Structure formats: C-alpha cells, structure tokens
Amino acid sequence: MAQRLLVVEDSKAIAKVIEQLAKALGFEVTVAYNLAEVESLLQGGASFFAATVDYALPDATDGEAIACVLSHGIQAVVLTGKMDELTRQKILSQPVIDYIPKENSQAFLYLKRILHWQRTNQENGILVVDDSLSARNHIVELLKRRNFSVYVASDGVKALEVLEQHPDIKMVITDLEMPNMDGIELTNEIRKRYTRDRLAVIGISGASNGIHSARFIKNGADDFLRKPFCPEEFYCRITQNIENLNNIKQIQRAANTDYLTDLPNRRAFIQFSQSKIPQYVEQNTAFCLAMLDIDYFKKINDTYGHEAGDNVLKMVALYMRKHLPGAMIARLGGEEFAVLLTGVDDDQLYARLDDLRRELSLAQLSYENHQISLTVSIGVVFNSDDKLAAQMNAADQALYNAKENGRNQIVVSGQED
Template sequence: MEKILIVDDSLLQATQLKAIIEDEYNVAIAQTAEDGLRRAHDEDFSLILLDVVMPEMDGFTLLKRLQEEIITQNVPVILITSLADAANEQRGLILGAVDYITKPYIPLIVKARVNTHVKLYRYRRQIEEQSMTDQLTGVANRRRYDRYSLTKWHEAARLQVPFSVCMFDIDHFKVYNDTFGHPAGDKVIAAVAKTISSHLKRSTDFVARYGGEEFVAISMGESSGKMFEYLQKIRQAVEDLHIPHNPKVSQWVTVSIGGVTVIPETGSAYDLHLKIADTMLYDAKKGGRNQVVWADEQLKRKFEKRTKPGVSV
C-alpha cells in the first residue's frame, strides 16, 4: 500500500483529511514542519499533503526545504490551504508543488487529486527504476546509488546502527583490457559484480557500479569486524574465479577493497566517510593490491595480512 504523509499542525484537520483517503493508502501525520521534514527523509512516501499555514516554519518554507534535498525533491507535494487566491497558488507552484487542495475539504476532489498524483509518481518511479540499473552488470548504477546511500545514511543516524561504505576496484584493469580486449573486460566487470552481489545480498546490503571497473556497496547493522571478514571473503571469491590475467602483472583477476564502518551522528556528512573509504581503497592498492584495508568505528585501520599479492595466509 502506498504511503502518504500529512503535515498539518491541526490534528483535527489532519485527521479529517486522513479519514478521506485512509481506505486506499497508509497515511501518517506530522504536526510540525520539522517532524514532517524528518519523516520525509527517513520514510518512503508517494505523496505529501502539506498545510500552508503552520507556526515556526510555514508550508512554503518546508516545501522549499523538501525541494532542496536529493532524498525528497522528487516526492510530489500537494499544498493544503484556505488561502484561495492566485498569488499563493502561483507561489506554491513555482516552489514545486504539484497541486492545491482547499479547505473545507470536498472528499471526491481530494480523492481524485490524490489518486492522480500517486499514480503519476508510481509511473515515474517505474521509469526511473529502469534508468537506475547498470545495463552491463544488472546492479544499481551511480545515479541510484547517490540517492539510496543518503537515504540509508539518515536512517542509520536515526536508528544509531553501524553503517559501512565499501569501495572495490579491479586490479590492473587497463592492462587486462589492453591484453584481452574490451569485450573480455566487460565480461570481467560483470563477473565481479555478480560475485560481490552474491555475497552482499541481505536486505541491509546495497551494491552499485560506481564507474568503469569500480564498485561501491553500503551495509547497515554489522560491526567493522564482521564487515572486514565479509570483504575478505569477497576478495578471495573473486580471486577464486581464476580468470587469467596478463602474467606480467598477476596470475588471476583480483580486486582491491577499502572501506569504513561508522555509527553516523545526526547531521554528519556522508561524503566525508565515502572519502575515507576511498582512501582505504587507495591504501589497499598502494600496499600491493588484492587485499582489504578497513577503518573501524574509531578510524583505526585494519589490514588484511598477506604474504604477497594473490596469496592468502
């Protein structure tokens, strides 16, 4: 069932509106703009019904905030108002509202407008889903990752659970392409993506192609120690595919992995921790490739102990 959020400081008005649509939708109520913004960040709504006149932060200001956030900017917003004049309607539409509902409510009109915009949102999401899958590998693409990662980061901060960012890079991939050709390189990328996905397949895991021969994954709920173990198994699984490489650089195709586990603080920046994960990946490659370098919750590095690249100990 599609979820709809009503943001209205009047519980009576919100309850009346909820009663009109709750037979067809899962309806939540927020009585302050701040609570509405938080819930819009943390939950997956198909439509927001937003009252214009509210204390502290009015509906126009909240609408502007919603439009500025990547996570919420595509969720349709219908403004609720008794201010039935052209100036306010124009202002709301310019800020990004998709429609208006005026008080007092006329149930048939409310249902018709809500149903129309939920259907449009559902259709748009189906189209976006197709455009957010990497065609070569079948995993999520960079665009989908950019949106999903921020959503889950905020969720982890709210729940105060560990959040891990993992970066993968296929070792000496340019040499592989130069040796075996780009069609063979595409098969390697697809095989590595399949191997990573087969290990990170819990509902709290997410894998995407970051670009070229790089992949990124996020995971919620596991400690740095557990994630370090998972990633070592993935690194070994890729090596165990025994895909021949150019013998001048490596016997088999391998991957280097870097990442970080953190319990996010509210308001902390996700991009900073992505950079830490990228730094760990750089250290793994600089240290000889085909290894995992991880930063734990205290940002202390964990190194995979290896005798030489390609050989586990």
C-alpha cells in the first residue's frame, strides 16, 4: 500500500510540481490549498506518512499550518519564501524534518531527496555513542525525525558490543570525551574491523581545541561536528555520509553483477569462492563447483534472434535461482554459468544439479509467439581442495566432455571414462 503524503501549498503550480515528484517516489498525494482544508482533512481522521507545508498560506500567514500538522503526529518538511533569520529560528524551534527556501529548482530536488530518505532511512542503522544522557538523547531525537533506526552506547567499549550485535548499523556518531574508551580510540578500533565502504564514523566534540577534528579524521573518521551544532548542518552531514555509503554500494553491485541476468558475474564468483571454499574444506562441508552451458545456444540466436537469446539467458538464470536456493550462481559470460553449492553429501548435490538439468530440458520458454526448447550440459567437481583456478579448469573440462558425449548431461570430473 502506497504511503500518503499531504501537500499543503496555496500555489497550484508549486503544488503540482511537488505532487509529481512525490508520485514518482511512490507516494499517494493529497493536496490542501489552505489551513481550513488541512484542518478539515485531519479532523476527519485522514492519516499521512509525512507532509510538505508552505509557511505562508492565505488563512495562515505566519506558519500556523506547521503546528497544526505536527499536532497530529505527522512529520513535516517546511517550504518557505521567507528567508529572514526570525522565520528560520521559528521553524527550527519546532520538531520539523527540515525547511527548504523556495529559491530555485534545486529546492525541489532537495525535497525529493528528503522524501526518498524518509521512506528508506529505517534501513539505515546509526549508533550514537556519548556518556552524556542529555547529549545522547538530543542526537537520538534528531535522527528519529529522519526515521533512522537508532542505537545508543555510553562509551566505546559498549559501542563495539552493539556494533557486533546489529549488522544494519551503517554509521557511528561518537563523542570525544568518554570513560573507558574515548571517541578517538573507538574510531581507531572501528577501522580495524570495518572498512570505510561498510561503516561511516562522525566524530563530535564540544572542546574548543581545533586539533580534535584532525585527530578524528587521521584515526579513520569520515567527518566531524563541533558541539553545539545546528540541526541543519547535522542533517546535511548525516545525509551526505549515508548517501556516500549507498553510492559505493551501488557501484560495487554494478561491478559485481551481470547486467543481463542480474546474477553475480565472474569477478563476484571468484571472490566469493576463494573466500568460502577453504572454509568448506576445513569444516568438512560437502560442496561442488559446477560449470553449466546452454546447448546449441548459437542456434537459438540464429533462429529466433539475439533478443530471444537474451530472454533465454534470463529464464535459465531464474530456473537456477529456483532449483538451487542458497547456492552461489554466476554468469561467467556468453551462455556459460558457474555454481558453488553446498549440501549433505555428494549424491544430494548431484541430484539437485540433475533436477535442474531435467527441468530445463522439459521447459518451453515463451518468447513473443515462440516456444523455445533447450538443454544444458554440466561439468562438476566435488570437494576439491585444489586452488579455485584448478577447480574451475577441472569443471570446465568435465563440461567439455559432457558436450562431446552428446550434451544434456552431467559429467563429474575424474569420472569421464
């Protein structure tokens, strides 16, 4: 069900712009053009995830609509054409998400970012570390306005324990002066355990000595804030660091994902397998590495066209996900796939691969008005403690033998004869 956004705006043109960008984010939008309409909606029991509120309305010229919306427990972003300091302070004295001056088109792009993060910030955990309860509660309150999942610790030692317990934490905000382990020591310990692309650290301090910001950065922090800080700067720095982490995650995903099938690519398969196979060997876990190739794939492309071939690759990927849950499945290139699979024993692993092979041989893959049949050949090596490259070569040779022996079959490395 779509979340509902209340747009309070007397300008129909601006209301339309906000409505369009909110709908693009998946919101269901209700527009109110004055305070009377807002009161009527809210008194009638309408509920909203959030609201954008124009500071000055025809029947509420001094921000009265803000208090009305907030009194109903609705998070609010304030848009204002007034830029004076008194108005700014009046807005920020209330628990609003943020305020945005209506200066130019950038205002609406910023609003879109805020609304996007309000919907998704719950996925981002932030740990607040401060021995002062009041300071800790202040930061927690600011973060909860932005819908972050918030955790707390009173010193660095407890913070490390919380980090181990909650892998969804993406950021640590730590004070400098704390007992047991201070913020600098904590930052240093964090960087021994978590890389910058996994966890961001923001140091804070009320000390007037400017050297502390440099000390935090040199010990692995990503940013620094001096107390007391204004909410605007706080939110800008938090959002920027969270966005940086998500941008890195998207880049990493693009670098490790096959663009066509959305499976991991060769690079991701090799990195994963090099990490996991030694663990399987050490723990005596039954596993196999298999190479799978679509038989006569060139004929499919020649007969039905390359778009049909692309569709076949996508469907084969879907079948592999369905029949091999929990396996590492990758497209190596062209029509060749790789699988790293664990199980109870060799017989079970073989049976799972053969079930996949059989299901694909019986399938009729639809493309436009065509029903496309196909088979696959599989080469597999079981429980090898050889290096990954040697295992992949062995499985590839077994795959070649499966092709030579008539296709649509599994050949186990070392049992070709």
